[in-house]
Amino acid sequence: MTFTQRHLLGLEGVPAEEIVAILETATSFKEISERDIKKVPTLRGKTVINLFYEASTRTRTSFEIAAKRLSADTINISASSSSASKGETLVDTARNLEAMRPDAIVIRHPSSGAAQLLARHVSCPILNAGDGCHEHPTQALLDLLTIREHRGDFAGLTVAIVGDVLHSRVARSNLFALKTLGATVRLVGPPTLLPRELATFGAELHTNLADGVRDADVIMMLRIQRERQGANFFPTLDEYSRYFCLTEDAVRLAKPHVIILHPGPMNRGLEISSAVADGPYSVIMDQVTNGVAVRMALLYLLVARSKAEVAIGETEAIPDVAPRRTGARA
Amino acid sequence: MSRLLITGGTVVDPIAGTAAPGDVLIDGDRIASAGAADDAETLDARGLLVVPGLVDMHVHLREPGYEYKETIATGVAAALAGGFTSVACMANTEPPNDSAAVTQYILDRARIAQGARVYPIGALSFGLKGERLAEIGEMHRAGIVAVSDDGRPVMDAGLMRRALEYCRMFDLPVIAHEEDHHLAAGGVMNEGVTSIRLGLRGMPAAAEEVMIARDIALTRLTGGRLHVAHVSTAGAVQLIRDAKAAGLRVTAEVTPHHLFLTEDAVEGYGTNAKMAPPLRTRADVDALRAALADGTIDAIATDHAPHHPDEKDVEFDHAANGIVGLETALPLALRLVGEGVLDLPTLVARMTVGPARVLGIPAGTLAPGAAADVTLIDPERRWRVEARGLRTKSRNTPFDGWEMTGRAVAVLVGGRLVHDERPAAAPALRSAS
Numbered sequence: 001m002t003f004t005q006r007h008l009l010g011l012e013g014v015p016a017e018e019i020v021a022i023l024e025t026a027t028s029f030k031e032i033s034e035r036d037i038k039k040v041p042t043l044r045g046k047t048v049i050n051l052f053y054e055a056s057t058r059t060r061t062s063f064e065i066a067a068k069r070l071s072a073d074t075i076n077i078s079a080s081s082s083s084a085s086k087g088e089t090l091v092d093t094a095r096n097l098e099a100m101r102p103d104a105i106v107i108r109h110p111s112s113g114a115a116q117l118l119a120r121h122v123s124c125p126i127l128n129a130g131d132g133c134h135e136h137p138t139q140a141l142l143d144l145l146t147i148r149e150h151r152g153d154f155a156g157l158t159v160a161i162v163g164d165v166l167h168s169r170v171a172r173s174n175l176f177a178l179k180t181l182g183a184t185v186r187l188v189g190p191p192t193l194l195p196r197e198l199a200t201f202g203a204e205l206h207t208n209l210a211d212g213v214r215d216a217d218v219i220m221m222l223r224i225q226r227e228r229q230g231a232n233f234f235p236t237l238d239e240y241s242r243y244f245c246l247t248e249d250a251v252r253l254a255k256p257h258v259i260i261l262h263p264g265p266m267n268r269g270l271e272i273s274s275a276v277a278d279g280p281y282s283v284i285m286d287q288v289t290n291g292v293a294v295r296m297a298l299l300y301l302l303v304a305r306s307k308a309e310v311a312i313g314e315t316e317a318i319p320d321v322a323p324r325r326t327g328a329r330a
Numbered sequence: 331m332s333r334l335l336i337t338g339g340t341v342v343d344p345i346a347g348t349a350a351p352g353d354v355l356i357d358g359d360r361i362a363s364a365g366a367a368d369d370a371e372t373l374d375a376r377g378l379l380v381v382p383g384l385v386d387m388h389v390h391l392r393e394p395g396y397e398y399k400e401t402i403a404t405g406v407a408a409a410l411a412g413g414f415t416s417v418a419c420m421a422n423t424e425p426p427n428d429s430a431a432v433t434q435y436i437l438d439r440a441r442i443a444q445g446a447r448v449y450p451i452g453a454l455s456f457g458l459k460g461e462r463l464a465e466i467g468e469m470h471r472a473g474i475v476a477v478s479d480d481g482r483p484v485m486d487a488g489l490m491r492r493a494l495e496y497c498r499m500f501d502l503p504v505i506a507h508e509e510d511h512h513l514a515a516g517g518v519m520n521e522g523v524t525s526i527r528l529g530l531r532g533m534p535a536a537a538e539e540v541m542i543a544r545d546i547a548l549t550r551l552t553g554g555r556l557h558v559a560h561v562s563t564a565g566a567v568q569l570i571r572d573a574k575a576a577g578l579r580v581t582a583e584v585t586p587h588h589l590f591l592t593e594d595a596v597e598g599y600g601t602n603a604k605m606a607p608p609l610r611t612r613a614d615v616d617a618l619r620a621a622l623a624d625g626t627i628d629a630i631a632t633d634h635a636p637h638h639p640d641e642k643d644v645e646f647d648h649a650a651n652g653i654v655g656l657e658t659a660l661p662l663a664l665r666l667v668g669e670g671v672l673d674l675p676t677l678v679a680r681m682t683v684g685p686a687r688v689l690g691i692p693a694g695t696l697a698p699g700a701a702a703d704v705t706l707i708d709p710e711r712r713w714r715v716e717a718r719g720l721r722t723k724s725r726n727t728p729f730d731g732w733e734m735t736g737r738a739v740a741v742l743v744g745g746r747l748v749h750d751e752r753p754a755a756a757p758a759l760r761s762a763s
């Protein structure tokens with residue numbers, strides 16, 4: 001198993017074996033969350049800062065739980081996204097946080113590239129929890145883990161990603177990683193939200209939902225932002241829904257064993273019907289559960305291993321071994 | 331009047347299109363006819379190119395109002411260090427140069443600064459608001475050489491029409507920053523594969539091209555003079571080429587960065603790759619280079635745009651547009667000759683007589699009687715760009731660390747040696763005043 005990343009800024013360019021290393025580590029961490037006492041001392045004495053410039057419930061909570069289950073101390077900072085224009089700059093914030101010696105910073109920010117900017121100014125690992133329209137790598141990794149659990153190998157899989165691809169960091173991270181792993185990726189949406197240049201990344205583009213999901217193994221729905229309606233990307237939400245809402249009729253065009261993913265929060269009845277969201281092929285709650293495991297794995301790989309450059313053994317049971325080595329000083 | 335003979339160099343005449351060994355005789359503040367020069371001091375120009383003082387028709391000197399980015403004094407010092415003896419400064423100061431009083435202030439500050447000659451460009455509209463024509467005639471009397479709302483595209487076609495018409499009275503060009511802001515839609519880089527991959531909002535080439543097409547139509551309507559600032563796309567080049575072929579009074583400029591960098595420079599979200607118009611694609615760069623060579627583009631202009639680090643060391647979305655360019659333009663331009671894009675006299679023309687003709691200023695020639703503005707270039711001088719070492723007050727250059735060949739080593743303005751970085755071994759020259 002190999003893992004060489006210093007930060008997790010995005011999945012573009014991350015080699016397949018490193019993605020698989022993250023997923024395998026996450027799989028081994030899942031069991032901790034099933035225990036009666038959901039805590040291991042792996043990151044005891046470490047400090048993880050959650051720096052959120054955008055509202056988030058799911059991702060922030062998931063990161064916080066992941067860190068706490070590894071015994072790290074967590075601090076949540078919710079900053080106004082307008083701080084660049086009227087308050088402290090991101091670089092100043094970074095320098096101040098750096099001065100407090102954190103062991104990792106998780107950042108969500110409305111500007112693409114913010115995680116990279118932060119990484120240039122601090123020495124600890126940065127975990128990108130979503131930067132603008134760029135990437136949301138932990139979301140994609142939990143999607144990948146979910147797909148892997150249900151479908152196994154990625155090669156030969158057809159994954160349809162449906163919705164506002166133009167603005168979606170979830171779509172980008174999934175596109176990059178799924179192509180790296182050998183899957184066929186279809187991107188589906190109205191032409192205004194589906195720039196033709198996306199074909200250069202090896203994706204098939206579809207402006208017709210039925211064509212996009214036909215014989216798919218996986219359908220990944222994207223959240224549609226209500227404010228796009230006023231910007232002429234489509235006339236009305238009603239019309240968008242008529243063409244791109246994933247209904248049971250559409251799901252029937254996919255393979256019989258299809259699984260349906262959604263990163264949440266869902267707009268029920270807009271991009272996905274409740275019957276589909278709650279249906280037997282929906283794995284949306286698996287995604288949430290896997291989110292904690294993926295984030296535990298990343299914190300472990302980036303923080304615990306950043307000090308001790310020890311290669312992970314192929315079958316080593318990380319959560320059980322790591323804590324005992326740290327001794328019992330508490 | 332003292333006389334000075336610049337001797338032993340290769341004299342480039344951009345009008346005749348020649349580069350040949352020769353001497354240039356200066357009498358006082360003017361170029362003199364070659365001839366008996368026994369009584370003249372000599373300036374040894376062996377190994378150097380002797381060219382008319384370079385002209386940059388598009389700079390932002392930031393004064394008044396933004397002296398923390400640049401002052402007229404630091405700006406004209408940077409100009410001299412880059413080989414420029416004349417610069418035309420844009421009106422987007424604070425207050426904007428939309429009145430004769432501000433024009434006069436800029437000229438006064440430039441006189442005190444004693445660097446390159448400064449030619450103010452007046453605002454097209456009051457407050458650069460794009461609503462009402464500024465007092466162009468009053469500013470013309472004070473000394474403006476063009477009008478422009480640069481940085482603020484003129485979205486009102488009716489206003490643009492009237493500006494082109496009205497400026498005919500003074501034979502002033504209207505310099506247009508061509509960008510339809512509905513199409514640009516808050517974009518921060520070129521729209522294309524890279525913007526989509528990086529998740530940055532894109533400005534399509536069409537945002538520039540539709541405005542150029544509009545303004546060419548308005549030039550046809552009015553008989554006015556349109557100068558297209560910082561052309562950046564292949565489509566724009568073709569529109570301008572066609573307009574020129576149709577006999578319209580349309581001219582254009584291109585920046586060194588649009589000739590050398592592509593949108594790939596935005597990789598990693600470095601904000602010194604953020605400007606408007608944005609860096610485009612390799613195909614656009616190739617088209618711009620061809621247009622510079624064939625004369626479709628009249629001038630290389632830097633769009634020198636100093637910004638404080640606090641305005642650049644931020645999220646890409648929030649970073650200020652633009653880069654400094656005065657001190658890196660010449661070696662980049664010389665590289666075009668090395669790469670076979672155009673010959674040396676043509677290149678020098680695009681940096682001297684080309685922009686001088688657009689602005690109607692007495693610069694860009696070594697003909698007898700002309701002002702003795704001369705730039706001596708060491709085409710072999712190797713140096714490395716160090717942002718911290720630049721004369722400009724700001725540090726925002728994407729060329730930091732680039733290895734350059736060629737540099738202005740001596741600059742004369744009005745016969746006075748105002749910049750000299752020849753090796754100490756060279757014969758000292760007493761100020762020829």
